Amino acid sequence: QSVLTQPPSASGTPGQRVTISCSGSSSNIGSNTVNWYQQLPGTAPKLLIYSNNQRPSGVPDRFSGSKSGTSASLAISGLQSEDEADYYCAAWDDSFHVFGTGTKVTVL
């Protein structure tokens, strides 16, 4: 049912920069803010970025978010082994909420 499309996987070596895209439409990303969640293996999702580009307290500044038109991106700079996780974008679409398809980040 997801209307936000992400690449299934992304990878990089330690220290590299990895970018994850999130493609939506005018009714979701084009009209509303985007949030990003990180899900480490076997744990509940955790808020990573809110309101397109805001980092909650405690989230390293290696993580950054951006939005342009009907797409959004999450960038991880200086990739670390502990960043190996699933990442989900999310937005409101009209009056209901949608998550992206998810991207598994692997640290090589």
Add this chain to the structure above:
Amino acid sequence: QVQLQESGPGLVKPSETLSLTCTVSGGSISSYYWSWIRQPPGKGLEWIGYIYYSGSTNYNPSLKSRVTISVDTSKNQFSLKLSSVTAADTAVYYCAKMNTWFGELSAWFDPWGQGTLVTVSS
């Protein structure tokens, strides 16, 4: 800080009703929106619906006919009922607090409960 804990049966029979409760500690349930989200094993996240502390609700259209979310402010809890369940409803169910600057349609989920696995099987 606010913490959430899901509770309820881990096994539900097909065609029956799944019932879960989320207990909020470290803060009041009042003046906020609260959501249920689920994740089938090995799959992505699906938003189920939200409730405002006053009782107003909004549900995922794909589940709307089977979902009821309610709130008990005296117990600082909110609950989920999903009727006529099938194996497709097997998932980890999470509850989460919604935070927002400009109303519920700009909200983000934080924090989340640890999740509880509900299996639908006879």
